[in-house]
Amino acid sequence: MRDIAESIAVWQAAGVRFAVATVVRTWRSAPRRPGAAMAVAENGEVYGSVSGGCVEGAVYEVAREVLDSGEAALRTYGVSDDEALEAGLTCGGTVEILVRPADDAHFPELPYVLGRITAERPVAVTSILSGDLPPGGNLVVAPDTPDGSPGGSPSSSPGVTVRGTLGDGRLDGAITEQARGMLAQGRTGVVRVGRHGERRMDRLAVFVQSFAPPPRMLVFGAIDFAGAVARMGKFLGYHVTVCDARPVFATRKRFPDVDELVVQWPHRYLEEHPVDGSTVICVLTHDPKFDIPLLARALRTPARYIGAMGSRRTHEDRLARLREDGVPESALARLSAPIGLDLGGRTPEETAVSIMAEIIALRWGGTGERLTRTELPIHH
Structure with missing residues (x-):
């Protein structure tokens, strides 16, 4: 529901009646994870998705019934010869969806929930x-x-x-x-x-x-590549911070959409702000005076992902400097450098896709291989 929170808050403020359908359980290769939501207003307007298009039409009709009856409904959709083209999951999975009215009488806590989500x-x-x-x-x-x-x-x-x-x-x-x-x-x-x-x-x-x-993404180095990575991070739901010690580069004009823009030496910023196991760190400066103290600190945190930009030659020099600083081999093994997957991209935007693809693969246990060359489940 996070992705539709602002939209349904507008409905609620305007007094529009609506129902919310939420994926609660899935089996096998279901297209959306538990928590995915779709809202249907009494005027027929729709926000969100519960299956990427497979069963939205059927869920829409259930939501209309729920709005009329005022009673929640639980529905299960799978795939069968009869359902596949009507209200089934052609991917072969099964999904269970809770549809409930979201007005003041049935869900008076919703304004509080939406306020917490948006904050x-x-x-x-x-x-x-x-x-x-x-x-x-x-x-x-x-x-x-x-x-x-x-x-x-x-x-x-x-x-x-x-x-x-x-x-x-x-x-x-x-x-x-x-x-x-x-x-x-x-x-x-x-x-x-x-x-x-x-x-x-x-x-x-x-x-x-x-x-x-939302998980945090820390992007160090206010360069063009950082702008593309930050935009992609925002798109994927991260709370994005861009940090650079150079005020001429770290400006709102260059990074208008990030959640936080910081002018500070990167390693000092990292020393002053906690990092948890969901944080991803992208070091894009490829300048030793910034990189070495920053990475020495980053590799001591529980961050989920730490990646650094630069050529293989730059990376070899970086590893040598970090070893001189006493960083152990076990910590160096956590460093993703050169950063990203091998997509063959050239532009900042293509590079950002490469970096985010590596982060996604690490988060969900993906291989980074083309699916056509594997026999693994599509949804791990």
């Missing part, structure tokens, strides 16, 4: 899928102290704001703890518990959708 603050939304309770119901969990505003409720867990209910206090408490853990890991998925939150697997399936802050 890039963590929040989790939980909903019952199956069991002896009807689908729907919303319990919203955010890792803050209760703010006392309307709709907030005291939580049994300190430092957590809880809004809404799944219909049972003990169930709410158990799911709150589950949601906290999944939100901390950025995980979205289904958990199974007993009717009152017991550690049982046979009663209730509850969908937990985590909206963790």
Whole structure:
């Protein structure tokens, strides 16, 4: 829902009634992951996607029915001879979709959720899928102290704001703890518990959708290639920072769309700002006076990806300097340099595609090979 949050916030502000369809479970080669969402307004307008086009028409009709009835619906779409050309997944997968009304009566917590999402603050939304309770119901969990505003409720867990209910206090408490853990890991998925939150697997399936802050991309070196990488990073959902020690290059005119533009020595910036396991670091300066102290620091962080631009000769010189600085071989092995996949590109934009392709492959375990030359699953 993150990608349609701003659009549906406009609907809500205008008093437009709408329903939200969310992918909650997938099997085999489904085209969208759990959490993908599509919103359908009472005037027929649509935002988002749940399958890349395979079942949108069928889900649209379900959403219209949900708007009329005011009751949530759970639908499963697979592929069969009868469904393949009508409402099936031609990719061969199966997808389960929860469709629920999103008006004040059925989802009063939505403005709070949208506010957290647009402010890039963590929040989790939980909903019952199956069991002896009807689908729907919303319990919203955010890792803050209760703010006392309307709709907030005291939580049994300190430092957590809880809004809404799944219909049972003990169930709410158990799911709150589950949601906290999944939100901390950025995980979205289904958990199974007993009717009152017991550690049982046979009663209730509850969908937990985590909206963790977007991962960070740190781009060092305010060059043309950095502009293309930053644009691609924004497109792929990263919170993008561009940092360079040279104020003549690090300007808003050259980088109008980045989230943060910093004029500072790169290694000093990295020393002052925390890096977590979802952060990607792209070092594009290929200048030893910037690169060496920066990479020596970067390789001590838990960053998911660290890549550095430069020729193979430049990289060999870089490795020698880092070894002289005492960087161990195990850390040097984490460095992706020359940066990117071998796509044969030349322009800054083509180079940015190469870099982002490597980052995506590393994140999801892809090989970087042409799919036509592999027999691996398309969606790992």
